Amino acid sequence: MNVLFDNWDTYWEGFLGTLKLTGVSAALALVLGVLVAACRVSPVAPMRMFGAVWVNVLRNTPLTLLFFAVVLGLPRFGIVLPFFVFAVLALGCYTSAFICEAVRAGINTVPTGQGEAARSLGMTFGQTLGLIVLPQAFRSVIPPIGSTLIALAKNSAIAGSFSVVELLGTYRTLSELGFNIVWTFVWIAVGYLIITLSISAVFAYLEKHWEVAR
Amino acid sequence: MTDAPTAPTPPGPGPATGRPLVVLQGVNKHYGSLHVLRDIDLTVDEREVVVLIGPSGSGKSTLCRTINRLETIESGSITLDGQPLPEEGKALARLRAEVGMVFQSFNLFAHKTVLDNVTLAPIKVRKRGKAEAEKRARELLDRVGLADQANKFPAQLSGGQQQRVAIARSLAMDPKLMLFDEPTSALDPEMINEVLEVMRSLAAEGMTMIVVTHEMGFARSAANRVVFMADGQIVESRPPAEFFDSPQSARARDFLSKILHH
Numbered sequence A: 001m002n003v004l005f006d007n008w009d010t011y012w013e014g015f016l017g018t019l020k021l022t023g024v025s026a027a028l029a030l031v032l033g034v035l036v037a038a039c040r041v042s043p044v045a046p047m048r049m050f051g052a053v054w055v056n057v058l059r060n061t062p063l064t065l066l067f068f069a070v071v072l073g074l075p076r077f078g079i080v081l082p083f084f085v086f087a088v089l090a091l092g093c094y095t096s097a098f099i100c101e102a103v104r105a106g107i108n109t110v111p112t113g114q115g116e117a118a119r120s121l122g123m124t125f126g127q128t129l130g131l132i133v134l135p136q137a138f139r140s141v142i143p144p145i146g147s148t149l150i151a152l153a154k155n156s157a158i159a160g161s162f163s164v165v166e167l168l169g170t171y172r173t174l175s176e177l178g179f180n181i182v183w184t185f186v187w188i189a190v191g192y193l194i195i196t197l198s199i200s201a202v203f204a205y206l207e208k209h210w211e212v213a214r
Numbered sequence B: 001m002t003d004a005p006t007a008p009t010p011p012g013p014g015p016a017t018g019r020p021l022v023v024l025q026g027v028n029k030h031y032g033s034l035h036v037l038r039d040i041d042l043t044v045d046e047r048e049v050v051v052l053i054g055p056s057g058s059g060k061s062t063l064c065r066t067i068n069r070l071e072t073i074e075s076g077s078i079t080l081d082g083q084p085l086p087e088e089g090k091a092l093a094r095l096r097a098e099v100g101m102v103f104q105s106f107n108l109f110a111h112k113t114v115l116d117n118v119t120l121a122p123i124k125v126r127k128r129g130k131a132e133a134e135k136r137a138r139e140l141l142d143r144v145g146l147a148d149q150a151n152k153f154p155a156q157l158s159g160g161q162q163q164r165v166a167i168a169r170s171l172a173m174d175p176k177l178m179l180f181d182e183p184t185s186a187l188d189p190e191m192i193n194e195v196l197e198v199m200r201s202l203a204a205e206g207m208t209m210i211v212v213t214h215e216m217g218f219a220r221s222a223a224n225r226v227v228f229m230a231d232g233q234i235v236e237s238r239p240p241a242e243f244f245d246s247p248q249s250a251r252a253r254d255f256l257s258k259i260l261h262h
């Protein structure tokens, strides 16, 4: 207990850091993921190509390498941003590839006739996707998106090695101060569990809610 | 109007105007090595009702779907009201709004009520007001005999009812042309007539229609012309009485003997 209460501020700061990283990256990943999924099912071949490249490059690159690419690469093009923003870019883009594939799998569960009927009524591609296909895909993509965001919360720990304040990184401060390393990690793990179990709970609720709503 | 599906059979189609609405010229399409449409020439006049028949796999659905560009073609041209079909995009969407399509599997929007199915495209595509769209939708649902089902979801309706909603949904866009791809093939026998009656009344009112169907009674009584397809080609194109009473090609005779003798 002592480790936690003696260093409450450090832990709290790290916890908030992880929470913020996860939240902002998740928002970016969800927006990008849906947009890239739209590209992947678009009638325009170059858009489909872009979507496929985006997903395959990001999904198959180790996340740490991606962090290096963003943190070391972007400044070479004169793009200098706070480390937090770099971290959000790396995490958000990486996770968007997984969100995209979850959304695309959901889109594929909707019978093609739904989209054909919408298009034959004169709806544009965007209307067809937004009004007809995605709402019907929504329920089936809730569980995989939940898993993806849990993975994101854990992946955010990598940002600690890139000067971003987050939960895992607090162990360095604490071990320098000579605190028991086992308890230090136990409380870090508890912090992650609080975040990941909350995500699970939210998604379990969403899944249930959308099930009852038909 | 409420009981359109059970009303006595309206008279046959009116005379076509002789003004071409849909013109296909030299249309070809392949699926891989399969040549599904071979040099198709077909003109459908305003107010004309054309029934497309032919053996399974002869390309009827594909032909029907090229007309609103759900399927693209490789060569030849298709014009609607004098305009060539546009490339994918806003212009194509506008054109599709003018062409109703009724599918074998109904394809009602599963997450929307019957009323929302009928009002959605008028509101989102035609930008009509909600109240106006709903008023019109209720009239159309009344016309197909389903005024009392407006708040149900598609899954709560029988196949015949779903197909009548699908027709109402198309009509809500005030289309110039209606395409029907085997609209009664997925229905239990007792529901076929309620759908055919709606289609007959549309034909009698002068809607231009292209109908893929195996319902020979409908073809005889409601069509101006029967187009017989086999292996991706149009083999015969004649008034129904002539076609059924004295088919000219061996393919058509063979096909008719198969479907009429049981």
Ligand SMILES: Nc1ncnc2c1ncn2[C@@H]1O[C@H](COP(=O)(O)OP(=O)(O)O)[C@@H](O)[C@H]1O
Residues within 6 Å of the ligand: B031, B034, B036, B054, B055, B056, B057, B058, B059, B060, B061, B062, B063
């Ligand atoms: N999307 C597709 N991909 C490959 N082959 C197809 C596709 N759609 C139809 N076909 C083939 O094209 C031929 C014509 O199909 P279709 O137009 O559906 O015939 P019909 O409606 O007269 O039964 C069939 O042999 C069918 O198997």
Ligand SMILES: [Mg+2]
Residues within 6 Å of the ligand: B060, B061, B062, B182
């Ligand atoms: Mg067919």
